[in-house]
Amino acid sequence: MRVAGGREASGSGGTRAGGARRGGGLHAAAILALALLAAWELYARSGDVDDLILPAPTEVGQALWEDRDLLADNFAVTAGEVVLGLLLALAAAALLASALHFSTAVRRAVYPLLVASQTVPIVVVAPLLVVWFGYDLAPKLAIIALICFFPIVVTGLDGLAGIDPDLRKLMRTLDAGPWRTFRLVELPAALPSLLSGARIAVAIAVIGAVLAEQAGSSEGLGHLLLQATPQLETARAYAAVVLLSAFAIALFGGLSLLERLALPWAHRTRASGASQ
Amino acid sequence: MPAEGADVVRIEAPVEEPRVREEPGGQRGVVVEAVTRAFVGRDGPVVALDGMSLVAAPREVVAVVGPSGCGKSTLLELVCGLQRPDTGRIEADPAVLMPQRDLLLPWCSALDNAALALRARGVGRQEASSRARETFSAAGLEGFERALPHELSGGMRQRVAFARTLLAGKPVLALDEPFGALDALTRERMQDWLATGLAREPRTVLLVTHDVEEAVVLADRVVIMSPRPGQAVATLDVPLPRPRDRTDPSVVELRAAAREALE
Numbered sequence: 001m002r003v004a005g006g007r008e009a010s011g012s013g014g015t016r017a018g019g020a021r022r023g024g025g026l027h028a029a030a031i032l033a034l035a036l037l038a039a040w041e042l043y044a045r046s047g048d049v050d051d052l053i054l055p056a057p058t059e060v061g062q063a064l065w066e067d068r069d070l071l072a073d074n075f076a077v078t079a080g081e082v083v084l085g086l087l088l089a090l091a092a093a094a095l096l097a098s099a100l101h102f103s104t105a106v107r108r109a110v111y112p113l114l115v116a117s118q119t120v121p122i123v124v125v126a127p128l129l130v131v132w133f134g135y136d137l138a139p140k141l142a143i144i145a146l147i148c149f150f151p152i153v154v155t156g157l158d159g160l161a162g163i164d165p166d167l168r169k170l171m172r173t174l175d176a177g178p179w180r181t182f183r184l185v186e187l188p189a190a191l192p193s194l195l196s197g198a199r200i201a202v203a204i205a206v207i208g209a210v211l212a213e214q215a216g217s218s219e220g221l222g223h224l225l226l227q228a229t230p231q232l233e234t235a236r237a238y239a240a241v242v243l244l245s246a247f248a249i250a251l252f253g254g255l256s257l258l259e260r261l262a263l264p265w266a267h268r269t270r271a272s273g274a275s276q
Numbered sequence: 277m278p279a280e281g282a283d284v285v286r287i288e289a290p291v292e293e294p295r296v297r298e299e300p301g302g303q304r305g306v307v308v309e310a311v312t313r314a315f316v317g318r319d320g321p322v323v324a325l326d327g328m329s330l331v332a333a334p335r336e337v338v339a340v341v342g343p344s345g346c347g348k349s350t351l352l353e354l355v356c357g358l359q360r361p362d363t364g365r366i367e368a369d370p371a372v373l374m375p376q377r378d379l380l381l382p383w384c385s386a387l388d389n390a391a392l393a394l395r396a397r398g399v400g401r402q403e404a405s406s407r408a409r410e411t412f413s414a415a416g417l418e419g420f421e422r423a424l425p426h427e428l429s430g431g432m433r434q435r436v437a438f439a440r441t442l443l444a445g446k447p448v449l450a451l452d453e454p455f456g457a458l459d460a461l462t463r464e465r466m467q468d469w470l471a472t473g474l475a476r477e478p479r480t481v482l483l484v485t486h487d488v489e490e491a492v493v494l495a496d497r498v499v500i501m502s503p504r505p506g507q508a509v510a511t512l513d514v515p516l517p518r519p520r521d522r523t524d525p526s527v528v529e530l531r532a533a534a535r536e537a538l539e
Contacts, residue, residue: 173371184395
């Protein structure tokens with residue numbers, strides 16, 4: 001009893017120290033971001049560069065506010081595509097990683113193709129997909145899912161492969177078949193890896209959405225960006241970029257939070273190195 | 277106060293009929309006969325066991341003592357059917373392995389970890405929990421049902437692993453250095469706990485250990501193994517009444533004899 005209490009206390013102490021360090025990191029990031037913004041503002045206002053080419057941050061802020069309705073409508077479209085595409089990628093990746101994990105033959109056959117699929121230049125393929133799937137949501141989801149599911153599959157497979165072989169031995173001695181071993185041990189153990197993959201995928205999901213919209217769309221921030229540049233609405237284009245980045249960061253943070261709340265044990269295991 | 281909780285303990289998990297190798301007339305314990313087992317190592321084959329023989333009668337506790345790397349763990353995995361021998365014969369009642377490490381799932385509560393043995397065989401979540409409760413309490417874990425593994429001390433974690441092993445419901449327990457990772461005091465307490473439990477509810481036990489004292493305190497017989505390739509080089513009967521006191525002269529004497537046979 002006393003032993004357990006002592007360990008617990010020291011454990012939460014460690015967490016608190018980690019939190020403080022993370023808080024310090026955020027602080028430093030905020031200072032750096034402010035400094036960069038200030039430098040940008042000074043450079044843009046110095047007159048060396050036309051504000052049609054590089055608007056000052058304050059002008060971007062102004063555009064954010066003045067075009068808020070236009071930006072919000074298009075943001076809703078893009079955000080929906082990104083979230084749906086990510087969910088699609090996550091589902092496809094979880095299924096594929098499981099299939100690859102269960103069968104060595106399937107893994108040998110599919111893995112090289114999987115890697116090859118990532119060498120396809122999406123920029124070139126995107127317009128073709130639009131011709132194929134039409135002008136609506138389908139090609140966007142296809143493009144986002146296509147570029148997002150690869151990191152999720154790879155990290156998911158790593159997670160499944162990294163499971164302690166002694167755990168599988170334990171399940172065998174407890175008479176569990178492959179399916180119950182997967183459901184009770186392997187899948188929960190691999191969930192943190194799948195989520196890590198999803199976090200990596202978030203940033204490229206946003207890029208993918210913009211790409212897909214530029215390949216053929218009448219709405220969304222990608223479409224807005226494409227229109228704003230020839231209209232010399234540079235500040236509006238930058239405002240769209242700011243929104244996209246903020247959205248990616250928010251998604252990344254959301255997934256981190258989700259992992260911490262839903263899988264607190266994964267965090268503990270990582271913090272203490274290995275469980276044993 | 278003992279840190280490990282009450283020492284009045286019963287080990288009682290329903291021993292189910294052996295499902296795999298069913299035999300009329302009940303149990304036959306463990307028979308290992310002239311077993312050889314080799315692995316492919318980096319520099320050619322490594323012979324883990326060479327002509328290993330061992331018998332454990334039903335409800336007998338046999339300790340296997342030997343130097344590190346003498347193939348003790350391999351022996352247990354062979355008995356549990358996790359590996360097959362290259363040559364030789366193994367006949368055993370269904371056996372469950374309790375590995376060296378507790379291997380508790382960090383995302384499951386202590387009770388769910390014990391109930392894993394039932395869920396592994398397809399028992400539903402609710403039913404597994406309620407069926408595990410009795411064994412869980414008997415292991416001195418009452419009140420810790422919802423604790424997560426990282427909140428438990430080493431001794432408590434080992435008790436959860438024990439409860440899980442018992443709930444597998446197999447007549448043979450293959451214990452691989454079950455107390456090896458514990459500090460000396462906790463280890464002695466857990467040894468006494470196991471001895472009490474086995475006295476009440478006998479099982480066939482193969483206990484692999486490098487601790488000669490543990491072997492003499494717990495076992496009916498102590499089998500000494502040679503360094504790799506492992507084989508049985510001596511067998512000591514331990515005809516002492518239970519419970520056994522570590523400082524009892526006959527225990528000390530047998531301990532010395534076992535140690536001598538080991539060297």
